[in-house]
Every structure is written in C-alpha cells, then in structure tokens.
Amino acid sequence: MEESRGQQAGGSILKNKKVLENYRLGKTIGKGSFSKVKIAEHILTGHEVAIKVLKRSKIEIMNMEEKVEREIRVAKMLVHPHIVRVYEVIETESEIYIVMEYLKFGELFEYISNKGSLEEDEARQYFQQIISGIEYCHKNMVVHRDLKPENLLLSSIGYLKIIDFGLSNVMREGQFLQTCCGSPNYVAPEIIAGNQYAGPEVDVWSCGVILYGLLCGRLPFYEPNLAMLYVNIKGGIYTLPKGISSGARDLIVRMLEVDPIKRITISDIRRHPWFQAHLPTCLAAPPPDMVELASKIDDEILQVVSMGFDRNQLVDSLSRLEQNEATVVYYLLVDNQFQESGGHI
Known part of the structure; x- marks a missing residue:
C-alpha cells in the first residue's frame, strides 16, 4: 500500500x-x-x-x-x-x-505594521503609484473591488504593485454592478447598503482608507463588532488626527465621502495639490493603454532575447500581448532590470 x-x-x-x-x-x-x-x-x-x-x-x-x-x-x-x-x-x-x-519585499500591510504611520512624502509616493495603477485599470474598464495594503506588494522599498484581481470585474458602458464583495474595513458604504454602483467610485473609497492608513498607522473604520463597523462606514464616522496636513486631510475627506455621486474622482485626485506635490515625471501623465504599453519594446533586452529566439516572432508576440516562452524571458529580463534600478529606468 x-x-x-x-x-x-x-x-x-x-x-x-x-x-x-x-x-x-x-x-x-x-x-x-x-x-x-x-x-x-x-x-x-x-x-x-x-x-x-x-x-x-x-x-x-x-x-x-x-x-x-x-x-x-x-x-x-x-x-x-x-x-x-x-x-x-x-x-x-x-x-x-x-x-x-515575485515581489520579495512583501506586503505594504507588513511594512506599515512594522513602521507605523509614514511621513507624508513617503505615504504620497505610494499613494501616487496606487492611483496610477487603478487609473489604468479603470481606463481598461476593470474595477478591482478589493484594494487593501495586503494586496499591494513591494518590489523594493518605495515601489509597489497591485495584486489579486480575484474580486475584480469588467465594467460595461451603461451597466451597474451589484455584487457585495471586498474586505469589510475597506468596502464602500454603497456596497454595504446593497446599492448598485458603477465601479470606479468603490475603488476610490478603498484608496481613501489606504491613504488614511498610510498617514495614521491605523484604519479609519475599525470595530470588532461587524454591525457597528458597517454603521460607522455607512455614516462616514471616523476621526482624523491633528498632525495630518490640511492638503492630505482635504483629500481623505473627499475620498471618504459617503455619497458616491459627491465622492472625488480619480481625475480630480490627480489634480489635487497634495497629490501633485513631488509627482514623478513617469506618473505625471495619465497611463497609456495596453496597446501603447505593448509597443514600448526595450531594444537592448530584445537583442539579448533574440540570441535564443526568433526576433520577428518575438516582436509580433509582444505587440499582440501573447504569452510564450520567448515573451516570458523578455519580460523577466525587463522586470529584473526594473527592480534592480529600484523602479527607475
């Protein structure tokens, strides 16, 4: 046996x-x-x-x-x-x-738990990256619906990536979503209320909770009792510490607006003075779409990969967003170079 x-x-x-x-x-x-x-x-x-x-x-x-x-x-x-x-x-x-x-520096959640509240410049740096990634998702009609520090991994200190699209959905023009999903402490009040929602506004709410956590080292809505937690979220009941700057305070308040119609949009977040401060050039413009990104090919890495694979086929696969042995090698080399540079190439 x-x-x-x-x-x-x-x-x-x-x-x-x-x-x-x-x-x-x-x-x-x-x-x-x-x-x-x-x-x-x-x-x-x-x-x-x-x-x-x-x-x-x-x-x-x-x-x-x-x-x-x-x-x-x-x-x-x-x-x-x-x-x-x-x-x-x-x-x-x-x-x-x-x-x-493989992002070896672990979750942003662990980083915050170990370090506590972050200085505004560091918190803003992470927040700008989150907004850039989520703006790209929304541009491609994807809503994440489970944004939280556990789903933000660090590839290096100061550089993060969004993971786990298990609760995501594809938005369609003129249609609303109604699935109740997400993590209780980060979920938007309209989801708790069982209302229909367009999509982007619930990600904005979650980003507001994350920004609060980055700056305060704790969550705006935290109750051991789930029913009371939901009461606070639906009522927008939370407190802001005195040490937070007026700019960050204004942005958090506008993101944690209970009424989704009045809640700040991603476009308005981008224009907000607090967000604009120290904004890296690579994040200053709205994100390109998938076709634009796919067309940006690193010639040096392409030359290296072409030593073992057909160059023309590789370029064609990259342009079509196809996945095969050659594209895996290409993107592994691109990402490794990117991580070694600390996210600055």
Missing part, C-alpha cells in the same frame, strides 16, 4: 516537473482555500518568479470557476508598472499554474 502511494506521488511529481519544465520549484510562500503560491526559479534566466497553483477539484467544489476565470483573464490583460505582471498561465486537467512576478 505504501509503495502504491509512493508511485502515485512520484507520477504526480514527474507530471508537474514536465509541465513546469522551465522552472525549478522552491518553497511554498502562501496558501489559500483552493490554491498555494510557490517561489520558483526560471531556469533559463535564473530569475525568481511566484507560481500560483490552483487545484481544479477544489475550485469546482467551491463553485469558483467563474471567479478564477475572471481573475486570470483580467490579470493577463493588464500591463502596467504598478500592477503585478503575469508571465504565463499553464493549464492541465488537474491544475492551473499562474506564473507571475
């Missing part, structure tokens, strides 16, 4: 090894209800990646097929410096492997 189990395990390992032949799997760094995340090494480049392993059997039992399909579709279509990159998705009959950037 023991030998039989060993043979079964060995067969599974060989199968996974063949499926992930371009990667050397390492330790598990995270676990979910139907998935786990493992660190791995891309053998050809030697760079680290994170591989999210999803079990189809567990997905089916939990009736999460639609959620997983949407997460994969959205994650693959979004290409932005402040959104985690998905390099490729490998599917078998029993598993789905999502190969993505």
Whole structure:
C-alpha cells in the first residue's frame, strides 16, 4: 500500500516537473482555500518568479470557476508598472499554474505594521503609484473591488504593485454592478447598503482608507463588532488626527465621502495639490493603454532575447500581448532590470 502511494506521488511529481519544465520549484510562500503560491526559479534566466497553483477539484467544489476565470483573464490583460505582471498561465486537467512576478519585499500591510504611520512624502509616493495603477485599470474598464495594503506588494522599498484581481470585474458602458464583495474595513458604504454602483467610485473609497492608513498607522473604520463597523462606514464616522496636513486631510475627506455621486474622482485626485506635490515625471501623465504599453519594446533586452529566439516572432508576440516562452524571458529580463534600478529606468 505504501509503495502504491509512493508511485502515485512520484507520477504526480514527474507530471508537474514536465509541465513546469522551465522552472525549478522552491518553497511554498502562501496558501489559500483552493490554491498555494510557490517561489520558483526560471531556469533559463535564473530569475525568481511566484507560481500560483490552483487545484481544479477544489475550485469546482467551491463553485469558483467563474471567479478564477475572471481573475486570470483580467490579470493577463493588464500591463502596467504598478500592477503585478503575469508571465504565463499553464493549464492541465488537474491544475492551473499562474506564473507571475515575485515581489520579495512583501506586503505594504507588513511594512506599515512594522513602521507605523509614514511621513507624508513617503505615504504620497505610494499613494501616487496606487492611483496610477487603478487609473489604468479603470481606463481598461476593470474595477478591482478589493484594494487593501495586503494586496499591494513591494518590489523594493518605495515601489509597489497591485495584486489579486480575484474580486475584480469588467465594467460595461451603461451597466451597474451589484455584487457585495471586498474586505469589510475597506468596502464602500454603497456596497454595504446593497446599492448598485458603477465601479470606479468603490475603488476610490478603498484608496481613501489606504491613504488614511498610510498617514495614521491605523484604519479609519475599525470595530470588532461587524454591525457597528458597517454603521460607522455607512455614516462616514471616523476621526482624523491633528498632525495630518490640511492638503492630505482635504483629500481623505473627499475620498471618504459617503455619497458616491459627491465622492472625488480619480481625475480630480490627480489634480489635487497634495497629490501633485513631488509627482514623478513617469506618473505625471495619465497611463497609456495596453496597446501603447505593448509597443514600448526595450531594444537592448530584445537583442539579448533574440540570441535564443526568433526576433520577428518575438516582436509580433509582444505587440499582440501573447504569452510564450520567448515573451516570458523578455519580460523577466525587463522586470529584473526594473527592480534592480529600484523602479527607475
């Protein structure tokens, strides 16, 4: 009996090894209800990646097929410096492997927990990046719906990326969303009330909660009792510490506006004086769309990758946002160079 189990395990390992032949799997760094995340090494480049392993059997039992399909579709279509990159998705009959950037500095949540409240300049630096990434999502008709510091990972100190699009959805012109989702402390009052919503306004609310947390080292809405928490959120009941500047105070108040019609928009956040202060040139303009970003090809890295792959095919794949062995190598080299420079190229 023991030998039989060993043979079964060995067969599974060989199968996974063949499926992930371009990667050397390492330790598990995270676990979910139907998935786990493992660190791995891309053998050809030697760079680290994170591989999210999803079990189809567990997905089916939990009736999460639609959620997983949407997460994969959205994650693959979004290409932005402040959104985690998905390099490729490998599917078998029993598993789905999502190969993505490995951001070794961990969650923004852990950073805030260890450091406490941030100085305004540092908080603004992170906030500007979040808004840039979310503006790009909205431009491409995607609403995140689960923004929180746990879903913001640091690729280096001072540089973050948005992750986890499991609760995201694609917006359609003239249609409203009504799914009640998100993390209780960050969810917008209209969602709690069960009202329909367009999409962007709920992400703005969550960004307001995050900005408050960055500046205050705690959340504006925090109650052990869930019912009381929701009462405070729906009533917009919170306090702002005296040490916060008038500019930051004004922006938070306008983002945590209970009435979604009166709530500040992403465009107005961009024009706000507090947001504009020390705004990096790379974030000053609204984000380009996916086609524009895909057309920006690094010639030096392209030349390196072309030593092992057909150059014309690679350029064509990049322009079409296709994923294959060559594009994985290209983007791994791009992202590694980006991270080594601290996010400044």
